[in-house]
Amino acid sequence: MPARQIYISGELVPESEAKISIFDSAVMLGDTVTESTRTFRHQPFKLEQHIDRLYKSLKVTRIDPGHSPAEMLQISRDVLEANLPLLGPEDDCWLVHNISRGISVAGADPTKQVSPATIMIFTSFLDLRDxxxxxxxxxxxxxxxxxxxxxxxxxxxxxxxxxxxxxxxxxxxxxxxxxxxxxxxxxxxxxxxxxxxxxxxxxxxxxxxxxxxxxxxxxxxxxxxxxxxxxxxxxxxxxxxxxxxxxxxxxxxxxxxxxxxxxxxxxxxxxxxxxxxxxxxxxxxxxxxxxxxxxxxxxxxxxxxxxx
Ligand SMILES: Cc1ncc(COP(=O)(O)O)c(C=O)c1O
CATH class of the missing domain: 3.20.10.10 (D-amino Acid Aminotransferase, subunit A, domain 2)
Known part of the structure; x- marks a missing residue:
């Protein structure tokens, strides 16, 4: 079984190599916006609307993702495509976006974006059993x-x-x-x-x-x-x-x-x-x-x- 491919800030890497800093604002502050899209028959459902909502969240939280919505849409489609071979014919998956403000620096201004945003995009099997x-x-x-x-x-x-x-x-x-x-x-x-x-x-x-x-x-x-x-x-x-x-x-x-x-x-x-x-x-x-x-x-x- 090929490894799941995770997108981290510019790269698609195997899951075992997908790592973020313990100083990331995602961990330090829970300073992360997110989206979860699902597929139906391996096709993403309303992905454009999810990206649109993601960019509204990014704007209000003043996180600069460093990509346009059109680029984010393309990256998201690429992540999905890279991972579709992992899905069985009857299965579907989540496509999850987590974007944090990047490295957090202790001090007076937690809003300062001192590094590029940390962009994490992954798929996972849509387990409906619960x-x-x-x-x-x-x-x-x-x-x-x-x-x-x-x-x-x-x-x-x-x-x-x-x-x-x-x-x-x-x-x-x-x-x-x-x-x-x-x-x-x-x-x-x-x-x-x-x-x-x-x-x-x-x-x-x-x-x-x-x-x-x-x-x-x-x-x-x-x-x-x-x-x-x-x-x-x-x-x-x-x-x-x-x-x-x-x-x-x-x-x-x-x-x-x-x-x-x-x-x-x-x-x-x-x-x-x-x-x-x-x-x-x-x-x-x-x-x-x-x-x-x-x-x-x-x-x-x-x-x-x-x-x-
Ligand atoms: C707090 C909250 N309310 C509602 C929803 C449902 O939103 P959606 O239909 O876009 O999945 C979610 C989805 O995760 C949520 O986190």
Whole structure:
């Protein structure tokens, strides 16, 4: 099996040679912006949109990547192409970008970029086994005790690697149910997001989701808006509280790896009739059609494979 090829600041190197300094601002400060794209049938999905969001994050964080978006797009395609031979015909992969400000110098000004940005791009096998069961059973969504970092401190639209707040919140959720998936509320008690996903509900035949005032502008989230439009399902952004989740007919999360993850229990109470709802199923089917692949089938296949 050939070695995975990782891109580090200008070079494609085998994984064993892909190293960064312990003084990198990624390590010292968690000063890193990020993107995660997935493939469907080995083709990257909405890579241009991911690169666009990456460059918005870079601009707001004042990190100079030293490449234009067009160059970054080409580099990303090259990394993917170099690693496609590692994938089985039924497999897909992540394409992950992490870009830090480079070497961090202790002192008065952490924003000083004293070296080129550290650009790390890699692919990895898209392992769906943690989520695949939920396509049919739905997951248990649980609100964390901790609140989302307020946008006034860190705008959630900056997709970044400073993940401590998300990780601690998820640890609280796992105390309630080790298989639960977290929902963060903001400091006003409005529904925000999951550590790696946007949250949606269905009520009165309408899809509802929080605005991006307290959540990442997910690429999967925008796909739901497109699919709802083409499927003729009303959809709206609005402030939502836990009451809305308790009384919803359907709840689902959206994120790049699994696309849609239904939730059939919320804080211990059954959502709707307890089954994965018709609108969630319709959206999953529409998404599969969009990408020419059975999304649920791929996840199930991995589960079957791992049981053999
Ligand atoms: C905090 C957060 N919210 C939402 C999402 C979903 O975004 P996307 O659909 O672009 O994967 C992510 C993705 O990693 C995330 O980190």
């Amino acid at each position: 989520w695949a069961e939920f396509y049919s059973t739905g997951c248990h969504a649980v609100t964390a005790m901790s609140r989302a970092v307020p946008a006034q401190a860190l705008d959630p639209r900056i997709k970044n690697r400073s993940r401590m707040a998300y990780t601690l919140a998820e640890a609280e959720v796992k105390l309630v149910d080790p298989a639960a998936q977290g929902i963060l509320l903001d400091i006003h008690g409005n529904v925000a997001e999951n550590k790696g996903a946007n949250v949606f509900l269905v009520s009165e035949g309408e899809i509802r989701t929080p605005t991006t005032a307290n959540a990442l502008a997910g690429i999967s989230r925008s796909t739901i808006f497109e699919l709802a439009k083409t499927s003729g399902i009303p959809i709206r952004e609005m402030d939502l509280q836990t009451y809305d989740l308790y009384t919803a007919d359907e709840i689902f999360f959206t994120s790049t790896p699994y696309c849609i993850m239904p939730a059939t229990k919320f804080n211990g109470l059954v959502v709707g009739d307890g089954a994965v709802g018709p609108i969630t199923q319709q959206l999953l089917a529409a998404w599969s059609e969009l990408v020419g692949m059975d999304i649920v089938g791929q996840g199930r296949q991995q589960l079957v494979g791992s049981r053999q």
